[in-house]
Amino acid sequence: MTYQRDLAFALRLRGVAEKDVADIVAEVDAHAQEGIVLEEFFGAPDEYAARFPEGPKRLRDAAWWTKVSAVVAVVWIVAVTVVAALGVDLPVRFGVIALWPALGLMVLGMVVDIVWAHRRPV
Known part of the structure; x- marks a missing residue:
């Protein structure tokens, strides 16, 4: 580097x-x-x-992977909730496991953003 x-x-x-x-x-x-x-x-x-002033406190354009993964994660959580509300019998252990993909998507989005920001051309 x-x-x-x-x-x-x-x-x-x-x-x-x-x-x-x-x-x-x-x-x-x-x-x-x-x-x-x-x-x-x-x-x-x-x-x-650190000698230069920080930019505005807002989501920067580079964070679009995090935004997309957050939306997909919310859609996943809503879908799992709707399926459970419709009476589909989800075992308790599956209900908790069903939320792991949402967490995984969020983490993946943040990791991709960090790697993307680090590898962007100078």
Whole structure:
């Protein structure tokens, strides 16, 4: 992992706008091309990213996997509830197990978002 990629990831986690991320990384690239050791000059990527103001507290566009998985999980929970309300005999142990896929979808969505944000191009 390069310093620039780690910096971009840290900035995105802070909610910094993509244009600002690109500008900051371009500045770091310019210093890197001059032969400067980035870690010594700027500090650790997380520390350098912390110098910039956080973005607005809202769901960012990168979190669409989490949003989609949350909707699918809610639909799953509603479907299980409706099936039980219609009188379909679900054993108690199956009722609890039936909710595991919803939890799995939520976790999967969050993991995909984190990996996606980390692997996005700088």
